[in-house]
Amino acid sequence: MAQTGHLTAAPAAPNIWAAMPLKRRVMWLRIALLVGIVAVWEAVAASGLLFRDVVPSLLTVGRSLFDIVTKPDYKVTLGGSEIWIPEFYRHLWVTTGEVATAMTIGGLAGLVIGLLLGTNPFLSGAFERFLYYLGPTPKIIFFPIMIMWFGVGPGSKVAMGTISCFFPVVLSAAAGVRQVESVLIRVGRSFRLNSWQMVTKIYLPAMRPSIINGVRLGLGVAVIGTLLAETKLSNQGVGFLIINSYSTFDMPRMYALLMLLFMVAIGANALVGRASRG
């Protein structure tokens, strides 16, 4: 080093940032952003400029979050014995069930109708227009009708989730059918596949990317539709909990619930992502 030092050592030291791999730099920027947000948030909370708990200290939010997921305040009977669990899980269970049911009904309907529209020019000519009109409409406007049809319980929430997720799934499925290479269909015909084999052996596997994309978009809007419906009129579910915290002005609890919801949504998306790769 001593002999050659004046040639090699000098320029490396000052520019650590430029020498860092891109990934590392992105990570540092993210951390900085997070720290910045937390600092501003805490400053506003401590300043007392805003009314009471509108911006609560993150410490309070954290305590509330801890309570929500650990404090047993709800009694369930499991196989004759009574156990106490945090009530949040019951509500999460209700919402998850609603979304899952909505995804099953809306997703399957969307897939089947999308396949029909994609393979049949007559049907698509007659009906596809309407789907494009209805697709971007905010589905919450149908909620009063759904309440009349399916009651104020989970039924109307499932209905909201179902009509929300139906549209992205049906439109991606119809588009996916048309993207299937025509030669693959000719191969299927030359091997004399029947309609069912055509769908299961050629169309569905070839459409996999569009289907997964549709399910992903559908899951997102199904969660939105269901939660939105819960915040409007219900007595259970995560949406109900959030709006309930809001009406009792328990802001730390509301923020904590929103954060929990965030994590659940990220987890669900990651699950779909994993399924698409596997």
Next chain:
Amino acid sequence: MAAAPNASARPGDGGSASAEPLLVVDDIYKQFETPEGPVIAVDHISLKVMPGEFLSVIGPSGCGKSTLFNIMGGLLDDYQGRVSVAGETVKGPHASIGMIFQEESTFPWRTVIDNVAFPLEIAGMPKAERHDRALHFIDLVGLNGFERRYPAELSGGMRQRVSMARTLASEPKILLMDEPFAALDEQTRLLLGDKVVQIQQQLQQTTLLITHNLTEAVQLSDRILVMTYRPGKTKRIVEIKLPRPRSSEIVGSDAFGHYVAQIWNDLREEASRGLKDDESRRAERRR
């Protein structure tokens, strides 16, 4: 297949039983409606392919070769004339006819072995058995060691061989190929031609090849049917009396060059007619 009448097993026929053609294309006529008026794609073409024979149909672009291919494969109806295999009239895709397409046609979501086993899977063969059979055909096209790969991991020539193995696995009486090597470079094409010759001889596979490539046609065929440009008629049938077994080395021989020149002589006229037609149509569209 069980219903196929035994046309070739007539008593008293003796040694000439094999002289019954396996594929008969009788007076096919097909016309398409286009915005510029009706176009006759195939104009009363007839041909016969003998068992074990390799017949090529060659013609310029736009002469209706692919239409003929689709008609013979049963993918196109609404035509005049008759196609029959071993005496049985073909309506729609037929189990005795295996098709290999010009385009990339492997299933990208299936491994090589599952691609090749596809027709066996459709036939309801159990997994172990169909994989066993598929291996045989993978070996035949020279892709051993690639069974578990996906098509995306293979080259274009290898993928086309997967398609070939898949069609062969259905054990068709007649193999129909529509410019299967059109997308490949010349060297790969010649080497794959060797492979095709070898497989065809080994299986005694009756084959009909649609092509626009002269070298390919002469390299592979027993007979070549030269088609005219619109309307697509039979211009000439040339018998290729080159010795078998053949390999791509024959490409340099005098006899080979003689055949190529002879066919090109017929083809040149048609191809230049097609070229002029195409140019004038383009000019009109620009106006």
